[in-house]
Amino acid sequence: xxxxxxxxLERHIRTVPDYPHPGISFKDITPLIEDGPAMHExxxxxxxxxxxxxYDRVLSAxxxxxxxxxxLAYKVKKGLVLARKPNKLPRETISAxxxxxxxxxxxxxxxxxxxxGTRILxxxxxxxxxxxxxxxxxxxxxxxxxxxxxxFLIELGxxxxxxxxxxxxxxxxxxYDDPSE
Amino acid sequence: xxxxxxxxLERHIRTVPDYPHPGISFKDITPLIEDGPAMHExxxxxxxxxxxxxYDRVLSAxxxxxxxxxxLAYKVKKGLVLARKPNKLPRETISAxxxxxxxxxxxxxxxxxxxxGTRILxxxxxxxxxxxxxxxxxxxxxxxxxxxxxxFLIELGxxxxxxxxxxxxxxxxxxYDDPSE
Numbered sequence: 001x002x003x004x005x006x007x008x009l010e011r012h013i014r015t016v017p018d019y020p021h022p023g024i025s026f027k028d029i030t031p032l033i034e035d036g037p038a039m040h041e042x043x044x045x046x047x048x049x050x051x052x053x054x055y056d057r058v059l060s061a062x063x064x065x066x067x068x069x070x071x072l073a074y075k076v077k078k079g080l081v082l083a084r085k086p087n088k089l090p091r092e093t094i095s096a097x098x099x100x101x102x103x104x105x106x107x108x109x110x111x112x113x114x115x116x117g118t119r120i121l122x123x124x125x126x127x128x129x130x131x132x133x134x135x136x137x138x139x140x141x142x143x144x145x146x147x148x149x150x151x152f153l154i155e156l157g158x159x160x161x162x163x164x165x166x167x168x169x170x171x172x173x174x175x176y177d178d179p180s181e
Numbered sequence: 182x183x184x185x186x187x188x189x190l191e192r193h194i195r196t197v198p199d200y201p202h203p204g205i206s207f208k209d210i211t212p213l214i215e216d217g218p219a220m221h222e223x224x225x226x227x228x229x230x231x232x233x234x235x236y237d238r239v240l241s242a243x244x245x246x247x248x249x250x251x252x253l254a255y256k257v258k259k260g261l262v263l264a265r266k267p268n269k270l271p272r273e274t275i276s277a278x279x280x281x282x283x284x285x286x287x288x289x290x291x292x293x294x295x296x297x298g299t300r301i302l303x304x305x306x307x308x309x310x311x312x313x314x315x316x317x318x319x320x321x322x323x324x325x326x327x328x329x330x331x332x333f334l335i336e337l338g339x340x341x342x343x344x345x346x347x348x349x350x351x352x353x354x355x356x357y358d359d360p361s362e
Contacts, residue, residue, distance in 0.1 A: 016271040026271045030291055033251075034238060034260035043255065057215060063244035063269075067261065070251040074224065079215035080248065088244075090197040090207045110211055 009045070010174055012038045013154070015181065025179055027154055029125055033067055042173070043071040046123070046151055049171045055121040055148035057081050057114070059136055061107055062088075065124045068153050072123055081114060083107040083136055094143050098135035107135050109143070116144030127152040127172060130161030137168060190226070191355055193219045194335070196362065206360055208335055210306055214248055223354070224252040227304070227332055230352045236302040236329035238262050238295070240317055242288055243269075246305045249334050253304055262295060264288040264317055275324050279316035288316050290324070297325030308333040308353060311342030318349060 012032035019026040032038050046068065058076075060069025061083040073080035086095070086106050093108040114120060120140045124133055127150075137147045147168050155161065155172035158179050162170050193213035200207040213219050227249065239257075241250025242264040254261035267276070267287050274289040295301060303317045308331075318328045328349050336342070336353035339360050343351050 014272075019271040028271050030263055030270070030294065034262055034294055036238075036254065036257075036259040039255065039260060040258055057217075063247060063265070064263075066244060066247040067251045067263070070248045071255045073217065074220065074252050074255050076217075077221055078217040079220060081215055082211055082245075082248070084244070089211070090200040090209050091195075113211065113215055 009038060009042050013174070025181070027126060027156070027176070029064075029153070039071065042153060043068065043075050045173045046072050046153060047075045049173055050121060050149060050151050053121060053149040053169065055119045057118060057120055058123050059083055059109070059114075059120045059140060060123050061132055061136060065132075068125050069123045072121075072151070081109055081120070083109050083139060094139060096135040096138035096142060098131040100131070107132070107139055109139055111143070114140055114143035114145040118143075118145040119148040120145050121148050122150040122168075123152075124150075125153045127155040127161040127165075127170070128159050130159075130164030133161070134164045137165070190219060190223050194355070206362070208307060208337070208357070210245075210334070220252065223334060224249070224256050226354045227253050227334060228256045230354055231302060231330060231332050234302060234330040234350065236300045238299060238301055239304050240264055240290070240295075240301045240321060241304050242313055242317060246313075249306050250304045253302075253332070262290055262301070264290050264320060275320060277316040277319035277323060279312040281312070288313070288320055290320055292324070295321055295324035295326040299324075299326040300329040301326050302329050303331040303349075304333075305331075306334045308336040308342040308346075308351070309340050311340075311345030314342070315345045318346070 014028040016026040057079045058073040059081040092111040095108045097104050097106045122136045149169040152172040155175045157175050157177045195209040197207040238260045239254040240262045273292040276289045278285045278287045301321045330350040333353040336356045338356050338358045
């Protein structure tokens with residue numbers, strides 16, 4: 001068993017076995033989000049991990065992704081672009097799709113949220129297989145923006161999500177190398 | 182036409198007519214969220230508006246509600262409890278339902294997120310008819326917690342959402358009194 005790499009934040013993360021399917025270990029971050037100091041520490045660690053990157057805005061996907069996306073954006077005083085499920089945004093949108101276990105899903109953002117040339121930091125709470133993050137990168141590039149990097153609170157290293165994000169700088173602050181952790 | 186009550190934040194809020202239905206003026210806050218300084222100003226104003234209240238945690242509902250819930254929780258260094266749509270949380274939940282135009286919807290939180298006696302500040306981006314906020318208050322009380330207050334970034338005063346929240350202290354920082362605004 002390999003320990004998560006940094007911080008003592010993992011004591012606020014609860015592993016729920018066999019959720020949502022048998023054999024899957026779900027990382028429940030709600031205890032971390034509910035703890036003010038832990039949430040601060042995690043956000044500050046995420047901000048430090050990306051401080052060498054140059055970006056104009058943060059992009060996060062609904063719903064849980066909005067939590068660390070907002071916290072990071074607030075911390076670094078940059079704007080947050082919302083990537084939403086289809087038909088949630090009221091004005092003209094751009095979109096990118098990604099594969100699920102069965103079928104596909106789509107993320108949308110307002111077309112004017114990522115002006116051409118905007119440098120975007122993609123942020124999410126968890127890197128698993130990388131499909132959602134990859135779709136967010138495509139969303140940025142479809143809009144004419146550039147991906148400054150992709151940041152995660154947690155990385156499930158054993159799922160090799162970084163392979164799907166090859167070519168992008170990927171950072172995470174808590175890494176699980178073993179599915180039994 | 183009555184102007185919003187405080188701040189100059191409303192210039193970052195875009196009114197989208199006839200969305201999602203004819204006759205409805207939708208308040209699109211994505212331009213505000215995308216603007217780092219404006220987002221900071223809005224969060225700080227919300228924090229000031231609730232600084233007389235005593236609360237242990239903030240409660241917000243997915244998905245857009247997570248944005249200001251997180252920003253406020255981060256600002257005041259308190260934890261955030263997530264109220265989610267059904268079957269999104271991995272452990273034992275409590276729930277509360279509310280009426281929609283057609284049918285009902287339900288919000289869930291982890292049962293251990295609101296220990297008995299916990300003082301909760303309910304926070305959302307928008308007070309319209311008050312159904313979602315009312316359900317969040319019921320969620321708190323079902324868990325044995327108390328509602329310290331209910332805070333909104335925007336209040337559509339002409340929809341009388343405060344009536345549904347009678348008995349709770351309600352604060353908002355941007356008020357629209359006229360549906361044509």
